[in-house]
Amino acid sequence: MRQAGLSFRGTAAALAVFATAGDTDRTPDRTPSATTVRAWVLRLGYAHLTRPLSHDHRWVWLIDHTLPIGATKLFVIVGVPLDHVPFGVRPLQLADLHLVAMVPMATSNQERVADALEAAVARTGVPHQIVADGGSDWQRGIDRFRERHPRTVSVPDAAHHAANLLKYYWTNDPQWAVFTRRMTETAATIRQTRAAYLLAPKLRNKARFLSAGTFVRFGRLVLRRLRDAAPDADVVRHYAWVSEYLYFPRNCVTECGSELG
Structure with missing residues (x-):
């Protein structure tokens, strides 16, 4: 199973x-x-x-909310010994992780986060590092925890850190705003037509910059199709405007596969 x-x-x-x-x-x-x-x-x-967990390792905790049921969310801490992390070999897998704590929370705030982190010390000892997505309640709770345990390092996870950088640089970028708006307008035009197979992927309402990669890759693939010797008529009809974005590197599309067929 x-x-x-x-x-x-x-x-x-x-x-x-x-x-x-x-x-x-x-x-x-x-x-x-x-x-x-x-x-x-x-x-x-x-x-x-x-089950007992060893206190002899330098533990890294990964924390997040999961499984929302109504107003209640589950605060989860999973851990991995730092010397067991397969850096440069492969991503972390489920088998690498140890369940440290699960705390139902109807309201998440810095006090509750800090209390849950403190209670989890009994399982692994004080962690060497805590990884979170950078949310304000997480960070303030971690900061309160670090007041008692200053040797613990707080680290944002790479995906959310990159998404926050994109948000900082692209939120007020007029080219990005126009690109996303025209993609949305094109999707609305072709959704119920035979060209619906050309629908662009949706940006998430929340954490939209976490899904920006697939959105940009789609634009690169459309651009590649427009550069074909005999471009598809549907692509030209609905996406000719993408040619305005010629700053997309030509060699990047080769990394994306053939998502348009």
Whole structure:
């Protein structure tokens, strides 16, 4: 289930198929229901949340909110020993991470964040580093925690840090504003037409600069199509205006694949 990404019901159905050994005419043996599978996962999660963790490592904590249910969010701390991080080899994987804490929060503020961080010290000891997305409640909570533990380093994650830089430089850039507006207008024009396969990816309403990469890559791919010896008529009809953005490097489009077919 964890490796295949199956749902609880999907896992129960897969186990029922395996129980028939490929014989669909045979009544399967009793197999776990979705409720049983859910109970297994909850027990596994509880074991990860309560098992002892070594205090002998220099721990890095990654913190964030996840699984919003109504007004309540789940504040999660996962950790990895700094000497186990595969720098320059591969990205972190789920198997690298250890669940340190899970705290339901109806309201997230610096006091609650700082209290949750302080309580988590019992699991790993004082962390060497805390990585967060740079949100104000996170940062103020981390700062309060660091007043007690000044040797802990606060670091923004690379994706949000880059998105914040883009926001700083592009929010008031008239070319970016016009580019995004015309992409939106073009999408509205072709959405219910045979050219809908040319729809640009959407920018997120929240954290929109985290999705700016796919948006810009789409523009580069359109530009490449317009430069073809015999460009597609739909591309020319709806996206000829993209030719105004010739400052996109020609060699960048080769890194993007063929997202337009």
